[in-house]
Amino acid sequence: MSWVSGLWVLASIMWCWFWWWKKKVKGTNRESSGVPKGSLGWPFIGETLEFIACGYTSRPVTFMDKRRALYGKVFKSHLLGRPVIVSTDCEVNKVILQNDGRMFAPYYPKSVAILFGESSILKLNGNLHRRVHGLIGSFFKSHRTKARITKDIEECVLLSIDSWNDGQLVYIQDETKNIAFQVLVRALMSVGPGDELQYLKREFREFFSGLICLPINLPGTTLYKSLKAKARLLKFVKNLITGRMERTNKDGIMDVIDVLLNETSKESENKLSTDFICGNIVEMMVPGDESVPAVMTIAVKYLSDHPLVLKQLLEENMELKGKKSCLGEPYTWMDYVSLSFTQNVINETLRMANIINAAWRKALKDVEIKGYLIPKGWCILTSFSSIHMDEENYKNPYQFNPWRWQGKEANYHKDFTPFGGGQRFCPGLDLVRLEISIFLHHFVTRYRWVAEEDCITYFPMVKVKNRMPIRVAPFST
């Protein structure tokens, strides 16, 4: 009879479990008080499996679309182990992003929270956050920085693409990753090509791998190795900073280390410590590293698939190239960002690729927006991709159509938030646009290419499946 009692015990456990879950759901089911409608799915796993399954398809926003049709633009769900309110409403998103620090704080998965120090810009709040964000944003916006970075980017792009031979198979993802890493490391800490760059690249890859892993920090685990790599990166940056502090002839502000060091030299109550600067330099490599090469690679994919777009892009860029070689002048950053159709191509790539598809926040108190209650402690996912792929906002949203941006100022478009919004609006935006414009200019004006089979995948990160192989031929042949 032992199997009967076994069954009985199992049934009791199941009943208790179900009872606990119902109680939990009831506790979160405050629809009458304004909590958005929705389903919390299965006990423990909630709706995570469907969320991930949609991420593996070519239309990851299907998860949101289905629920939006059932419950409206803001709905509740249970994802990655916790109840979440999902917003696909650009006005609700705007309020959430603009009230960072007061009503909401950034929320990250556990492994990411462990890897980022408490003083990371990504986790900071309040005055210190505003100060650091402002310093970095102003650095990348300054004309002097843009003028110098333009030269650096040109150098990195040409170093890469000038080495391609006629008929060579080139993997665009590998090339753009190399370019973007060099540009980022120069902008942050002025490290140029050589052994140090290779060291940084190796250690950063190890550090980065810990961002999506099980949050178990034991010898041999991915998280453990990632933390060790971060410690080595911090040591490297600390040595750079010590060298800078000892240097007597200062050349002015050259990179983000200089920006933060300069701030410490000012008379101020809240001086930034060396550890604070090191941590932020290392952690700032994270948002900057994978995103830019992903946009450049996906832009090449879209151009390969849309010959009419490529034709117009080429005409615009050839015209600039002709003008510059006629005048014998170097390019300025303004030359690149003034290429209007090229900017349209970049906007459309950002809209469709949705490299950062959402921002995660946690409510610091009960907040009501547009009649929806977001209870204290709940996570809220402000979906950017649903808004970018919404027929209401963009006609034929799945059609790559750069002409839809003609005459529009994308940076102030309320339905276009690839760089987020509010206090955490991406400070790297100007660098990103410049870098992609320079890459596209030199790439399309030097090579014709035939793309091999590839496709875009969206989970856990947006990228091309086969590294975007293309066979290139220089224009002159």
Ligand code: HEM
């Ligand atoms: C295509 C490229 C990029 C995209 C799509 C992108 C997008 C974003 C988005 C959406 C946010 C806001 C996240 C949030 O609200 O939680 C953000 C924040 C941030 N980005 Fe970027 N980013 C890109 C490249 C870069 C680069 C190259 C840098 C490096 C200089 C950078 C530095 C940052 C930093 C430091 C933050 C945090 C700002 C804060 O919390 O105050 N990003 N980015």
